Amino acid sequence: MANAVAVRSYGDQYQALVFWKYALDMLKKDSDIENIGYEYDEIKSFDDVVIFYKRDQKFRDTTINRAYIQVKFHMKQNNEFTMDNLLDPSFIDAKSVSFLQKVVNAYRKDKEQYSKSVYMIYSTWTIQHTDILNELISNVDNTFDLHKITEGKTARSRMYNLRKKLCTKLSVNEEELMEVLRQLKIKAGQPGFEDLKENINKQLTFCGLKSWHNSKNTFPYCDLIHSLNCRDINLVGREELSTFLKNEELFETKQTEDTVAIKSFVKQTEWLVDWTKNICDLTGIVDKRNLKEGYSWEDAFKTLEKFVREKMKKDSEYQIALDTSLSISFTIGRILNPKAGIKVIPIQKTIDGQSEWDRVNNSQKRQKMFLVQKDILNSDASDMVITIGITHDINADVKEFIDNSKLNIGIYEDFLLEDYGTDAVKDGNHAWALAKQINNEIGKRTGKLKRGTLHIFIAGPNSVMFYLGMQSIMYGKVQLYEYDGTPAQEYGGSYYPTISFPQKGEF
Numbered sequence: 001m002a003n004a005v006a007v008r009s010y011g012d013q014y015q016a017l018v019f020w021k022y023a024l025d026m027l028k029k030d031s032d033i034e035n036i037g038y039e040y041d042e043i044k045s046f047d048d049v050v051i052f053y054k055r056d057q058k059f060r061d062t063t064i065n066r067a068y069i070q071v072k073f074h075m076k077q078n079n080e081f082t083m084d085n086l087l088d089p090s091f092i093d094a095k096s097v098s099f100l101q102k103v104v105n106a107y108r109k110d111k112e113q114y115s116k117s118v119y120m121i122y123s124t125w126t127i128q129h130t131d132i133l134n135e136l137i138s139n140v141d142n143t144f145d146l147h148k149i150t151e152g153k154t155a156r157s158r159m160y161n162l163r164k165k166l167c168t169k170l171s172v173n174e175e176e177l178m179e180v181l182r183q184l185k186i187k188a189g190q191p192g193f194e195d196l197k198e199n200i201n202k203q204l205t206f207c208g209l210k211s212w213h214n215s216k217n218t219f220p221y222c223d224l225i226h227s228l229n230c231r232d233i234n235l236v237g238r239e240e241l242s243t244f245l246k247n248e249e250l251f252e253t254k255q256t257e258d259t260v261a262i263k264s265f266v267k268q269t270e271w272l273v274d275w276t277k278n279i280c281d282l283t284g285i286v287d288k289r290n291l292k293e294g295y296s297w298e299d300a301f302k303t304l305e306k307f308v309r310e311k312m313k314k315d316s317e318y319q320i321a322l323d324t325s326l327s328i329s330f331t332i333g334r335i336l337n338p339k340a341g342i343k344v345i346p347i348q349k350t351i352d353g354q355s356e357w358d359r360v361n362n363s364q365k366r367q368k369m370f371l372v373q374k375d376i377l378n379s380d381a382s383d384m385v386i387t388i389g390i391t392h393d394i395n396a397d398v399k400e401f402i403d404n405s406k407l408n409i410g411i412y413e414d415f416l417l418e419d420y421g422t423d424a425v426k427d428g429n430h431a432w433a434l435a436k437q438i439n440n441e442i443g444k445r446t447g448k449l450k451r452g453t454l455h456i457f458i459a460g461p462n463s464v465m466f467y468l469g470m471q472s473i474m475y476g477k478v479q480l481y482e483y484d485g486t487p488a489q490e491y492g493g494s495y496y497p498t499i500s501f502p503q504k505g506e507f
Contacts (some may be wrong), residue, residue, distance in 0.1 A: 333469025357428030382452030
């Protein structure tokens, strides 16, 4: 059993890691974060980590400009979040004031600023699945479901009794209760100590900072923030924090040769310049997902081919950043097919930042796979459509596009990921497994379907499209599509065709 000093140390280190989770985002040139506080005691009990935004952040149907985070690390999963625990002071190691009462106190201190802030508890403990709290916390943004909790007007209603109990315990009326719960997040089930440290370590490289491996006994980034706190430096901005990091010699002094990047976007790609000197910049040919006037997809393809020839060597291993469209990700994957003799590890943007998505399987957890639905639309047609829904279900949008097009489709096959969402794909091995599942289904085509065109629609991570492209050489004729979500554009609110294969001179 860990001694009391070790337990306290783990708690302090975990709090510092949560600080760095957001601080590394602030270090990016295009970050929305202006300052971050650590032990910043503006609001009592919500001083662990405080985030100040320079641009208002979308929240529910309005915006917020601050986030107050209470961090709670626990050595074991020996308790869970319940509604009663949120009303129990001992749940947060307090003597007399519960977590929810502390939130109410913050609300009463400054109601106007409260309405412009979000208050959250960040903990490794999970929500008890049988408790009423589990029915109220959203898996999308960790907020309370205000519609659900306002159901019921009689004593026979569970939600009515819950509201009555909360109002009594917290000395608020129902209107005040809703205002309090509206700005609250329960971030339960957060990564454990080593997992969070590993996530932070992966992000350091993308900010030009030195990673710190497990062979070391110390973690200088946590030591730095503890040192600043001892000097009463509790609020830092990007420039100040960069200066402290430089003084500690924590920035990398040179770029490595084993990194490459493909970009067709301008925004949020500034980090690439610090990360690699090998950048294939397609912004002169492609504007986000569309071709610029006077250019063709052949121009983009040949630019990528030339980049691979000049910057990537056979029998070598590279990390590749894909700040580009899904079509370009598929294309570079196709160029880097197994015959290229080059091992490539995609760098995937996730809700936790950039991460290496190698195909190596480090997880023993069951991977969610696609639910596959195949329909015969026209037994005489030779073209086939596959829809790939990973971040969301695109089936209806694609069918609407096909109905309004002149496409003559024989087979329509829908791949919908079980439990789809923005974080549904967990790692590189999962991405590779999904791409293989799609590839295996495509490989079942026979006869005229193999001679027809394969139309591919997808909503998902670049890495899945990259891995699918790597396996696509034997697909025959392929047409990719992108979705245009900007109503003012030519294809606004619909799909449009992008690059097709094989490209001229490809074989």
